[in-house]
Amino acid sequence: MPDIIQLLPDSVANQIAAGEVIQRPASVIKELVENAIDSGATKIQVNLKDAGRTLIQVTDNGCGMSETDARMAFERHATSKIRTANDLFAIRTMGFRGEALASIAAIADVELRTKPHDEEVGTFIHISGSNVIMQEPVSCASGTNFQVKNLFFNVPARRKFLKGNAAELKHIINEFQRVALANPEIGLSLYHNQSAIYELQPSNRRVRIVNMFGKTINQNLIPIDTETSLVHIKGFIGQPKYARKTFGEQFFFVNQRYMKHPFFHKAVMQAYEKILPPDAIPSYFIYFEIPPDQIDINIHPTKTEIKFENESAIWQIINATLRESLGKFNMVPSIDFDQAGSVDIPLPKKDLSEINVPEIRINPDYNPFKSERPSQNYSSYPPAEKANTANWEKLYSGLENEKISQPTIYSEPREEAVQTQMQGSEMFSGKNFIQFKNKYILTPVKSGLMVIDQKRAHERILFEQFMNVLKSNEVASQQQLFPHTFELNASDAALLTSILDDLKALGFDVREFGNNTFIINGTPGMLNTNSPQEVIESLLEEYKQSVPDVKEKAREKVAVSLAKASAINYGQPLQPDEINELIDNLFACQTPNFSPTGKKILSILPVDDFEKMLK
Secondary structure: OOOOOOOOOHHHHHHHHHHHHHHOHHHHHHHHHHHHHHOOOOEEEEEEEEEOOOEEEEHHHHHHHHHHHHOOOOOOOOOOOOOHHHHHHHOOOOOOOOOOOHHHOOOOEEEHHHHEEOOEEEEEEEEEEEEEEEEEEEEEOOOEEOOOOOOOOOOOOHHHHOOOOOHHHHHHHHHHHHHHHOOOOOOEEEEEEEEEEEOOOOOOOOHHHHHHHHHHHOOOOOOEEEEEEOOOOEEEEEEEOOHHHHHHHHOEEEEOOEEHHHHHHHHHHHHOOOOOOOHHHOEEEEEEEOOOOHHEOOOOOOOOOOOEEOOOHHHHHHHHHHHHHHHHHHOOOOOOHHHHOOOOOOOOOHHHHHHOOOOOOOOOOOOOOOOOOOOOOOOOOOOOHHHHOHHHHHHHHHOOOOOOOOOOOOOOOOOOOOOOOOOOOOOEOOOOOOOEEOOOOEEEEOOOOEEEEEEHHHHHHHHHHHHHHHHOOOOOOOEEEEEEEEOOHHHHHHHHHOOHHHHHHHEEEEEEEEEEEEEEEEEOOOOOOOOOOHHHHHHHHHHHHOOOOHHHHHHHHHHHHHHHHOOOOOOOOHHHHHHHHHHHHHHOOOOEEOOOOOEEEEEEEHHHHHHOOOO
C-alpha cells in the first residue's frame, strides 16, 4: 500500500494558520499594533483605505529590527518572546505565537520598512503570498512601517465573505478601542481614507475613555479599586441610568490585554440586579492585575479567551467590588440611618405647667349598632342656591321630540364581533376591546379572543409607511425650530455616516459637524417625536444588531430599525381613539400578522380553549 500522509507545504500551512488568526482586516490591525506595543513604541499610527481591503499601514517609533530579524519575523513560529515551554506561563507581552506575520504574508502583499535607532540604514522586504519578492537596504525612519495591500488577493473565497466597508470599519474600530483602552500611556491615531477617526494623546485611563467615547460618558463613570491577594481590580463602571440595550462599552483587561469572559460578565450583571431593566447592559471598563502564572492565555489563536486559576473566587471579588461601588455612590436603594439626626424634634419648654392637655370630644348619643343615618333636608337651600335652582325644568325644553342615539358595540372590519356586554372599569366607551397590562390589546372575534401586541403592531405600521416613502421618493420632512446637536463615539459616528443617505430618503435632515458631532435639522413628517436624538440613538442600537451585507437591503434595514426605534413602548397606556386607529391601520397593512422582524403580532384564543379551562 503506498504512503498517503505527506507534510503540507509551508505556503499551505501558512494559509491554514491565517484562517485561524486572520479573519478580516481588523485581525491584521490587532496583530500589527500589538507587535508595535511590544517593540516599546510610544506613538503608533494606523492608516486605512477602503476599510483595510486595499491598504493597511501601521507605523510605530519602536525599537525596529535588524536585517536578519526582519527576515526571520516572517517565518512560522518565529518569536522573540518564548525560549522554553515554561515561558508560556510567564507571558506579559502581546504577540508570542510567531504566526501573525507569516499568516498575513500568506494572504496579502506585504511591504516592511524597519530600522533600529542605532543604525544608519534600514531594511526593506517585499513578500507576496509567502513568496519573497525583494529584500534590500533602504533609508527610512527609526521604527517599523508595515504596509499590507490587497488582503486575501489569493484566497477569493475568503475575500468574498468580507462584509461591506461600514461593517468592516466597525470591527476595526472595535479592535482599535480594545488596544487603546488597554494602553492609555501610548499615543495612537486611526485614519480612514485620509480622514481622522481617532487622534489619542498619552493620558490616564479615565481621560482615554472620555476621548474615545465622548465627553458625555465622563459623568457616567463610577471608579472601582479593590486589591486582594489573588487579584487587583481597578477601572470604571457605568451608572444604571445610562445603560444601553446592546453591547459596545463592556471591556475586560488582564495585564493590559483585552479578554472576553462570559463568566465574569455574569458577575457584573448580577451586581446590577434589580436596578436595571432585564434587557439593559451597563458600561464597564475593568482592569485586572494578576501574576502571569495564574492565568493561561494560550488557549485561543486570537488570545482573547483567558483561563484563570481561581475563577470562582475572582467572580465573588468582582461582584462584591461592584456592589460596594454602586452603594457608595448611591446607585442602589439603601436605608440611611444618619438621616434620623436631621429630623427636627421640638423640645419641651422648661415650665411644664403651661402645656395644655389635649381635649377629646365624644358624642354620648352615638350608637354603633344603629344603621340608619340622619336624614338630610335638601329643601333648606340658602338664598343664593334657591336662585340657581329656579326654572331648572327649562334646561330640557325642546328635547321632548328628539331621539337619543344609543351607544353601539364596536364591530371588527375583518371578523364579526361577539355581541357581549363587558362590565368593569377597563371597558372603553362601549367598544369591545381592552388594553391589558399596557402591552396587549384584547378584542373578541367570531372564533374566540384576539390578542394583539401593541408594540409589534405599531412597528409593522411604521415599517410599511417608511417603505412606501422610499418607493415613492416623496419625502415630507418636518424642520426643527431649533436644530439639535449631539455627539457620538467613533464607532456609532462611522455607522451613522454610512446610512446618512438612507436616512435622508426617509425624511431625516442630519448633517456632520466634525469630531463625531452631528446636527439634526429635520425629522420625517410621519414621525411624532419630541426627542429626535433618542430616535437616532435607538436606531443605531437596533441597526448594530445585524448590518446588512447587500447594499440593496440597506434601506430596508434602516426602515426596520427606524420602525422599531420609533414604535410605542410596552407600558404606555393608550386612549380608545388611539387603539381604534392602531387596529384599523394594522389591518390595512399588507402583512398584519407579523412584525418587520418576523415576530407574531396577533393570536386568537379559540372559544373551545375557554370552555376546556372552565370544565
